[in-house]
Amino acid sequence: MPSEFDKPYDPKEHEDKIYKLWEESGFFNPDKLPGGRGKTFSITLAPPNVTGSLHVGHALEHATSDVLIRFKRMQGYKTLWLPGTDHAGIATQNVVEKELKKQGISRHDLGREKFLEKVWEWKKKYGNIILDQMKKIGASCDWTRTRFTMDPEYQEAVKEAFLHYYKKGWIYQGERVVNWCIKDQTSLSDLELEYQEEKGKLWFIKYPLKNSKEFIIIATTRPETMLGDTAVAVNPKDKRYKNLVGKKVLLPIQNREIPIISDRRIEMNFGTGAVKVTPAHDMLDEQIGADNKLPALQVINEIGKMTSAAGQKFEGMKMLEAREAVLKELESQNLIEKIDDYPHNIAKCYRCETHIEPLRSKQWFLKMEELAKLAIKAVKSGKIKFHPKRWEKIYFDWLKNIKDWCVSRQIWWGHKIPLDGVDDVLDTWFSSALWPFVTLGWPASAKTLAGKSKKNDLETFYPTDILTNDRGIINLWDARMIFSGLEFIGAPPFKDLLIHATILTKDGKRMSKSLGTGIDPVDLITKYGADATRFGLIWQAMGGQDIHWSEEHVVAGRKFCNKIWNAARFVLQQTPPGKKSDFGTPKKSDFEEGGNSKLGFDYASSADKKILAQLKKTKKDIGRLIDKYEFGQALHTLYNFVWHDFCDIYLEESKKNLNAEVLASVLAESLKMLHPFMPFISETIWGHINNKNILMIESWAS
């Protein structure tokens, strides 16, 4: 009886040791796993950004992936869970810039090369913190295969992918109004915006008609852009303005003649039904401008200041200063009809929260039409299944209304666009989209397929079995991985896409680091242990439903650990030292009449028979539930069996009427079932009752 059993279970005494044991065994690596293992089971980790540390949502994701991997490993699959991190372009550039700002340095002071060195330093430090956090929660990833989205091989792969599209004619350069962040100095995709309601105003401005004393009144939230107006537009069905279409107005301040045109996209019910058209600073206006062959006048530049086209009076002013100046001027000319309060959504950069300035700019685009079709078909046909199914809708809605993907970014940290004379980098999601196959060796592996006796990773593990992530990146990442996999490999990157619960704060708000509402899983692990943390997360995240964070379940997990610990202690007390071999596992025949092992049915009491039957059922149920990704249900079932059926009833019974063999084997089987969920404590106890194998690779079926 080891003395450590004399105290309550203390995870700190065991977890690091156990993790080291697993790592040294080599069994995280599928190539080192014993046995035949014809079937494979693979997951590529959703690579966390190297921007900082993980939160409790990641921990849930990693705990559930680890349940699957450990379960399948014990079931005899050749299991690979491939880890890594993402360079996360703008996000990482931003945090490093912030860090430098504390020292009073900007990235421009350093210059591109020196700045990138700093980012690499950051990556080295924080990339490792993230991976260490994963180890703490017990993730059984194959660390020998760890990848980073900027590894040299990865850079080659991104180049290959880009050029593949380029040769197909799907990459083109276009000058368009894009979402421009005036702080980060880069374009952003629609998916990289966040909207925030602000108390704005709606200004009603009188535009004088040419050769007339009359006005047409337009409504706008952005009066400063009027300096770049090249038309006024109304709906063709709008009777109020029918006789004005085709006439001209004299644009105030600029004294420029601009036409009144009609366009069906104009909403009659908004404002006055007449709209100023500024093709250089609004996406809809740009389209209207293109359809009506209007010129585009850029009056705001990429740093958010007025250009010479805005007129001498305004040139060099910041956008908001210009707004005041323009309004003052209009006021003095008595051209403001009225001002309404108008709360509306303002687009902001999702990384730095600066207002987005729609701006005309030369960017690289990837044609999406064919790729979107591929992605739609893969899910429609059932090759890829969403869990829960309803998330498909988010995916289809986006793909069906897809716009070409602006893949260029004007930042420094990222994959360079592999064309001569272009110093832009690629959208970070362009490289993430290739993750499931580049991490398995594409494109090099794809070229060396023929004639090899040993299969390479891509052949062996692609398509992966399941991917799990938060609903927030269904389109940003999942959709793009799906069409990339289909385009480059000819097969979807995974079979199942599991959208897990989003963990909200107790009062239902999104967890956010900046708001200080995030919870660090490492704090929980320190306080309660990794198994308890895993237990709490899985226990609470029953289905795909959002959950309000609640630490009580982690408390329950800690208590459960102690319960298991003490049950093991009791069983060890009932078994004389040196009789480790008695902890065999029941065989199929043990559950059947006529079985002749000493655990056998015929030898057992009714209590023995009952617990063996309950064990058999529990094991079956748990296997079925894990395969359905119902981890919470599986854990509840297991908890009920271990605590109530085994400890409360059978253990008590065995105090009166001991069958040491049955007692020991039920403990052994319980540990196996517990292992995917609570790997540390189960492995620790296993070490005391069995000296042949480590539990991690014990056979589930037995």
Next chain:
RNA sequence: GGGCGCAUAGCUCAACGGCAGAGCGACCGCCUUACACGCGGUAGGUUCUAGGUUCAAAUCCUAGUGCGCCCACCA
């Protein structure tokens, strides 16, 4: 503006057409030799509201209220 999700015990959540459950907390007994991170017991619910379908509704339908999320070019 459109779409989706949620509303069940004090709190966090199960149950998805057939007697409403768990964890945490509360209360009352117990240091019963595995475990007080425990054991035994108790209290606590008109399942958001109003209708409807059904022999039967927390569960299905309709409308409403509240909360959360996503999408969208009403400037």
